[in-house]
Amino acid sequence: MDVWNAAILSAIALALTAWAVVLHRRDPKFTLPASLGAIGMSAAAAVVLVGTHAQTATGVLFYGFALGAIASSYLVVTARHPVHGALWLLVAMACLGGIMILLEAPYLATAYVLVFAAAALVFYLSSVTMVELPDKPAPDLWISRYTVTALAGLASFVLVCVFISELPATAEGESLSRSMAIGGATQLDAASAETSAGSTADATASIGHLLLGEYFLPFLAVALLLVTAIVGGVYLAHYEAPADTRYR
Amino acid sequence: MIPATHVLVLASALFFLSLTGLLIRRNVLVMLLCIELMLGSVALVFVALAEVHGGLRGQVVGLFVLAIAVAQIGIGLAMLMLLYRRRGELNPTSWERLKDW
Numbered sequence: 001m002d003v004w005n006a007a008i009l010s011a012i013a014l015a016l017t018a019w020a021v022v023l024h025r026r027d028p029k030f031t032l033p034a035s036l037g038a039i040g041m042s043a044a045a046a047v048v049l050v051g052t053h054a055q056t057a058t059g060v061l062f063y064g065f066a067l068g069a070i071a072s073s074y075l076v077v078t079a080r081h082p083v084h085g086a087l088w089l090l091v092a093m094a095c096l097g098g099i100m101i102l103l104e105a106p107y108l109a110t111a112y113v114l115v116f117a118a119a120a121l122v123f124y125l126s127s128v129t130m131v132e133l134p135d136k137p138a139p140d141l142w143i144s145r146y147t148v149t150a151l152a153g154l155a156s157f158v159l160v161c162v163f164i165s166e167l168p169a170t171a172e173g174e175s176l177s178r179s180m181a182i183g184g185a186t187q188l189d190a191a192s193a194e195t196s197a198g199s200t201a202d203a204t205a206s207i208g209h210l211l212l213g214e215y216f217l218p219f220l221a222v223a224l225l226l227v228t229a230i231v232g233g234v235y236l237a238h239y240e241a242p243a244d245t246r247y248r
Numbered sequence: 249m250i251p252a253t254h255v256l257v258l259a260s261a262l263f264f265l266s267l268t269g270l271l272i273r274r275n276v277l278v279m280l281l282c283i284e285l286m287l288g289s290v291a292l293v294f295v296a297l298a299e300v301h302g303g304l305r306g307q308v309v310g311l312f313v314l315a316i317a318v319a320q321i322g323i324g325l326a327m328l329m330l331l332y333r334r335r336g337e338l339n340p341t342s343w344e345r346l347k348d349w
């Protein structure tokens with residue numbers, strides 16, 4: 001791990017901690033400079049990252065998607081209105097899908113964007129219309145929210161350090177654009193982009209073979225989980241609350 | 249050229265940002281969104297490590313994570329609507345006394 005990586009990581013951790021502390025200080029006099037500082041710090045880290053590591057279009061795309069994902073998830077967390085949060089979650093999921101495409105998982109990226117954009121968010125938004133949103137400030141937590149945010153920032157830094165120390169030695173300097181597909185060697189560089197369609201189909205077929213072969217039992221368990229969710233949802237929807245406890 | 253470390257750093261940053269949101273926010277709708285983001289960042293870790301170690305097993309586990317996220321938001325929203333009908337607000341601290349029901 002070189003010096004640049006350490007600087008970038010500490011900048012990200014500091015930015016996260018600053019963001020977290022800012023979250024519920026709604027006073028604009030405090031929030032605006034701190035938010036600008038945190039955003040500027042992460043932008044500087046992103047510029048350093050792009051300058052040192054992004055020699056290719058893949059790298060530039062990755063850091064753009066990463067910045068978009070972090071910024072939009074920050075907006076999800078701080079959204080005053082749940083609908084705004086849901087729409088920013090859509091942006092964050094689109095950025096995650098883009099990163100997954102760059103990591104040669106186009107099938108998973110498609111599934112994520114489709115499921116979250118088409119299914120989950122529509123369900124979510126239709127649920128938001130059925131509740132009356134509060135407009136008074138929420139009460140405090142059981143411990144200070146500054147303690148919580150400081151712990152979260154510290155934990156993120158520790159986790160990052162653990163990730164770096166636990167990575168296999170070959171992964172440290174190597175690029176992820178190397179090919180890994182089981183169904184055949186793929187190379188997602190710009191030079192061989194025309195061959196990636198066929199190998200993507202191979203990778204998808206391999207995922208299907210893995211799902212119905214080696215991972216058949218977990219696959220069945222997930223199917224059972226989904227059936228349970230459906231039955232539970234139907235049961236909850238049909239449940240009639242007693243008249244004296246019902247709201248209005 | 250994407251170093252694996254940077255993908256993992258991004259995933260952990262997303263995870264702890266949304267974990268912070270889950271701990272801080274007192275609106276169950278936003279807390280559900282934060283859980284979705286946490287699951288998404290975990291799926292990103294699986295995809296990145298599938299690339300590092302070769303093979304597609306990480307992507308298969310990512311699909312399982314997706315299914316769990318969908319089941320979670322479905323059941324979570326159904327429970328939320330039911331609790332809202334009882335208590336009339338979205339603050340989870342008002343739902344602490346489940347034994348009263």
